[in-house]
Amino acid sequence: MPVEPISWQRLLATSVTDPQQLLSRLNLDPSLLAGARAASADFPLRVPEPYLSRIRPGDPADPLLRQVLPLGEELTEHPDFVMDPLGEQDTNARPGIIHKYHGRLLLVVSSGCAVNCRYCFRRHFPYEDNNLSTAEWQQALDYIRQDPTISEVIYSGGDPLAASDKRIAWLTREIAAISHVRRLRVHTRLPVVIPQRVTTELIEALCGTRLPVTMVLHCNHANEIDRPLGEAVRLLRQAGMQLLNQSVLLRGVNDDIDSLVNLSETLGDNGILPYYLHVLDHVKGAQHFHVDDRRAIELAREMLARLPGFLVPRLVRETAGETSKTPLLS
Numbered sequence: 001m002p003v004e005p006i007s008w009q010r011l012l013a014t015s016v017t018d019p020q021q022l023l024s025r026l027n028l029d030p031s032l033l034a035g036a037r038a039a040s041a042d043f044p045l046r047v048p049e050p051y052l053s054r055i056r057p058g059d060p061a062d063p064l065l066r067q068v069l070p071l072g073e074e075l076t077e078h079p080d081f082v083m084d085p086l087g088e089q090d091t092n093a094r095p096g097i098i099h100k101y102h103g104r105l106l107l108v109v110s111s112g113c114a115v116n117c118r119y120c121f122r123r124h125f126p127y128e129d130n131n132l133s134t135a136e137w138q139q140a141l142d143y144i145r146q147d148p149t150i151s152e153v154i155y156s157g158g159d160p161l162a163a164s165d166k167r168i169a170w171l172t173r174e175i176a177a178i179s180h181v182r183r184l185r186v187h188t189r190l191p192v193v194i195p196q197r198v199t200t201e202l203i204e205a206l207c208g209t210r211l212p213v214t215m216v217l218h219c220n221h222a223n224e225i226d227r228p229l230g231e232a233v234r235l236l237r238q239a240g241m242q243l244l245n246q247s248v249l250l251r252g253v254n255d256d257i258d259s260l261v262n263l264s265e266t267l268g269d270n271g272i273l274p275y276y277l278h279v280l281d282h283v284k285g286a287q288h289f290h291v292d293d294r295r296a297i298e299l300a301r302e303m304l305a306r307l308p309g310f311l312v313p314r315l316v317r318e319t320a321g322e323t324s325k326t327p328l329l330s
């Protein structure tokens with residue numbers, strides 16, 4: 001009898017959230033527990049099984065582990081690291097909408113995430129206020145209908161793919177019916193941490209309208225790209241989607257030239273183009289991931305020297321009040 005594949009919903013529900021369990025599963029030093037407990041009280045630990053399985057046991061420096069393990073250091077106060085570094089709570093014009101740049105806006109499709117990334121710039125975002133009711137969804141759609149300059153809608157979150165296929169299919173049909181919208185974009189990390197999220201229903205929901213679709217994945221390290229993810233990406237591309245990737249430059253994860261080159265090459269092997277490499281937003285609790293600008297620019301130049309141009313991501317910063325992301329290399 002064939003074994004039923006485990007559903008993504010089940011994988012979400014069975015994520016590891018207990019620091020003790022994470023440490024023992026990965027054979028890590030129990031002395032990490034006190035810090036992990038303290039930091040996870042502020043922003044919980046959350047890591048799904050398919051991601052956990054790519055972490056090397058016994059290695060506290062593993063680049064995937066560092067992205068998910070709460071550390072006592074997160075609680076150190078630093079004056080430059082604040083709650084809402086991008087001032088997004090001010091551009092949250094309507095519930096569920098972040099409209100900052102010309103021609104495109106973010107729709108907060110789901111407030112949930114499949115993984116809690118310790119460096120996340122939205123770790124303090126008041127998502128509870130962005131769980132939309134049906135009436136609010138209609139208002140968000142009206143906002144797009146009434147502004148003919150909006151040619152692109154970007155599904156964001158949290159993680160937009162934490163929403164059900166039914167919700168995504170409905171929303172995409174509503175948006176495709178707005179004639180001035182030309183493109184749909186999906187910013188997601190979910191297929192990276194749970195490749196099983198890429199179902200036939202999801203592909204149908206996203207690609208079943210007139211809108212060309214770009215998916216921007218969020219991988220920070222080549223070790224995140226395993227066979228199941230490669231297979232999921234192959235299905236998405238087969239459906240006609242364009243695949244891009246954005247990363248965050250993170251100390252102890254990918255702040256060395258070999259990691260960055262290897263990430264770009266591995267993305268390229270899978271038909272995914274590197275789009276942005278973000279410098280870290282100064283969010284409270286993420287100061288231990290900081291890489292200074294001089295080093296970031298040096299790494300970006302080295303990438304230019306080592307990779308074909310189309311595999312070099314743009315090094316950018318997001319600044320409150322700017323009209324686009326700001327390139328660090330001109």
Ligand SMILES: *Cc1c(COP(=O)(O)O)cnc(C)c1O
Nearest residue numbers: 098099100101104105106324325
């Ligand atoms: C990054 C971002 C976008 C998309 O910017 P692109 O340069 O088109 O990728 C749109 N809105 C907000 C609020 C963003 O942060």
Ligand code: SF4
Nearest residue numbers: 113116117120158189
């Ligand atoms: S998946 Fe994205 S939004 Fe969610 S915690 Fe990670 S970086 Fe933040």
